[in-house]
Amino acid sequence: MKRHTACILTLTAVLFLSACGEADAESGLFYEASGIRPDTVLLSVDGREVTARRYLYWLACACDYIAGYYDSGDGIQWGDTVDGQTLEEYARGQALESAALYATVENWAEDYACTLTDEDRTAMDREWAARVAQYGGEEAYLDVLSRMGLDRTEAEAISGDYYLYRHLYELYCTEGSQLAPAEHDLETFAQEQGYLTVDHIWISTADADPADPEAAAACRARAEEAFSKLNGSADPLNDFAVLAATYSDETDRDQHPSGYTCKAGDGTLPAACEEAVLALEEGQFSGVVEADDGFYLLLRKPLDLDAVAPDYFDALLQAAADSAEVSAARAYEDLNVQQFYDGLQQARAAQRGSGEGAS
Template sequence: MKRCIAFCLALGAAISLTACGGGDTEGGLLCEASGIRPDTVLLSVDGRDVSAQRYLYWLAYACDYIADYYDSGEGIQWGDTVSGQSLEDYAKDQALQNAALYATVETWAEDYGCTLTDEDRTAMDREWAARAAQYGGEEAYLAVLARMGLDRAEAEAISGDYYLYEHLYDLYCTEGSELAPAEHDLETFAQEQGYLTVDHIWLSTAAADPADAEAVAACRARAEEAFSKLNGSADPAHDFAVLAATYSDETDRDQHPSGYTFTVGDGTLPAACEEAAQALEEGQFSGVVEADDGFYLILRKHVDLEAVAPDYFDALLQAAADSADISTTRTYADLDVSRFYDELIAARAELDASGGEVA
């Protein structure tokens, strides 16, 4: 999972933090495109109402994604399928999932007494200043936000959810708190998801010409030399780190003092290293493993539960959002995605033509 929820929330914060000085049009472009008032309730998540303004923000985000990846130049074919759904149903479902996730964050924050602090608001102000400077001033950046249909209140609400998420995670990391996980729950999650923790010594051939057999052979010889020393060690677990400091070309080892914790296929290590790690018992080390970018020695370690903990928190939050009681309104059911997006594109074009002034 690799903190995908945190990324989603941070994305919302990065987009919307800076809207704290925006104009307050009646729902902005999103509601103009849909014909739905911004305060209209489109759905509820465990009893928490989700407004049209919030849901349409996520719907526009999903439609923009589809336009980037599924429009071949002849317009979006909304009847085409992805993951077994039409693109129209896919867009509505993705927006629904994001809306449910944010609503769950807000509900959890209420349940566990997490609120925005003065420090949070100060951080939001700093982010506003930085973004405004990045875009050449407040007016220019507000024009960018206006194309997203964000008004001040909704932008601040989306941004605030990111900070609520961080407070919930801090509570989760506090031993003895209501959200703190039991160690056996973490262990069970790590086992079910197939987490592995390894240390490795990497001798890189990335800079060598693949056709330079002599350079590749020299790299292999150094790897075999390191393995020979490790194989003759009375304390391989200790000496592995010592040998890594001497032989490894890894430049960020100090950022991974407990090793590398990953799930198979997540890209942390080459496939050959993943396969070697799976074949080892805890405390065992591999022979020389050849990969596209060089040669590796792998030491299998006990799974680092501290590294797994953030993913477990996200899994708990996502599970709560997935299992939430969601009810939708007739207005939601009648929402025509293709028409909404066509109208949104037209409204954006009109906004651009007016120099960013919202009508």
């Protein structure tokens, strides 16, 4: 199971959800599943209240994820352990992490005077219209949203947090602002996390017949030809890009004009390539490196701090969420995940059977 820390992915995962009508105090899927009123405050994150409506939405998302991966047809075995956690503990932890993250976005937005703009609301309206068209009408889309337990107020709040996140990031990128990183902090973060920037020429063996040694040999010969030209160049750093345009089988080079910035060990590079790059100084290039998917020539470039900047912002935001002071109400402590999810599934089935949607 992957730890849910990439906050921009979290934020965009529920982008532009909106629905018409608000749930009554004692109605809706989550109330039916838990018996907890939607407006009940379950948590406080650095003083910001998190209602049952918000927390149970994240808990439902976590349970749905678990059901997709760990229910083999006999139901979820909530006591099973993965990575030292029971599935119930994992679901609670993921829901709490998401709730704390969103609350932190809202707290930061308040602290740094970031608010939704007219342009934000116009963009949300456009996306709403696109979603309605995608699902064949507003009623059909509202039915989908109602099965997610969302009313208009909560769905728009979640959507709005994405825009608040964007404004916070813009402030972070503004030199001299309250959120701008201090001098050398970004560079220190990049070094501690093992970031590196690399360009490569990749000769793919994907189309080579594994049973035909001559096919692989032809690919290697092509890579060696490119290396020979690079090694004989008077300006190899400049000519690397020129040779890549001629020899590389990469299809998205235009999207990475400055090379690829990644963390060592994150799987972006084949293991053999990563080992070769780490042995290079900035400005040095490798010989031909063989990997499972082909042959590579690698150029280690100066670290692209602009490419690291979004990750550092996310790390700062996640660290703030992780260290937030969280207090929990008795209703949160007493919530049984298995009972909640069983009740949620029953409520969803009843809703599908009745053909009811949001109103």
